[in-house]
Amino acid sequence: MRLRVARHTSDLERISSFYQEALGLEVLGSFENHQEYDGIFLGIPGENWHLEFTVSPEAPDHHPDEDDLLVFYVPADQYPAFTEKVRRTGAPELPAKNPYWNNNGTTFADPDGFRFVISKMQ
Structure with missing residues (x-):
């Protein structure tokens, strides 16, 4: 089994740089203009999980909760x-x-x- 945690963001460069700097995650892949979405995969090479962050013309509608x-x-x-x-x-x-x-x-x-x-x- 593999795990991907995906989340939309308003600033792909900022969130990508943050997780690389803060946790040492590496860029595992990326994509551009996939049905109006750009994205990046961050994680640790060889692990069975990664984070995906995407941007699109539609702004995220986030409601983070303290327990998330x-x-x-x-x-x-x-x-x-x-x-x-x-x-x-x-x-x-x-x-x-x-x-x-x-x-x-x-x-x-x-x-x-x-x-x-x-x-x-x-």
Whole structure:
């Protein structure tokens, strides 16, 4: 099984640059003018998941909720470096609505206002 998490954005370059800088994700592929959509795939080569971001003439109609989270698990010894790397991007660090994530990770918001958590692998 493979997983793709796809989301529409208003600024493809900004969101792509953010996830590359903040999490070290790589561009795995992209497309232009596919039925008026441009897009990019970001992830880690060889993994069975990636993020897809698209833009089109139609603006996104997002309603991010505090409980809508992408959770990235990192090895415990890499956790401090990962969270510091995200902080350097200027991404807002937010308290999680679910207290579990306040005790087991750090929650940030991406440029579109969607939250993601950096958590230690158990």
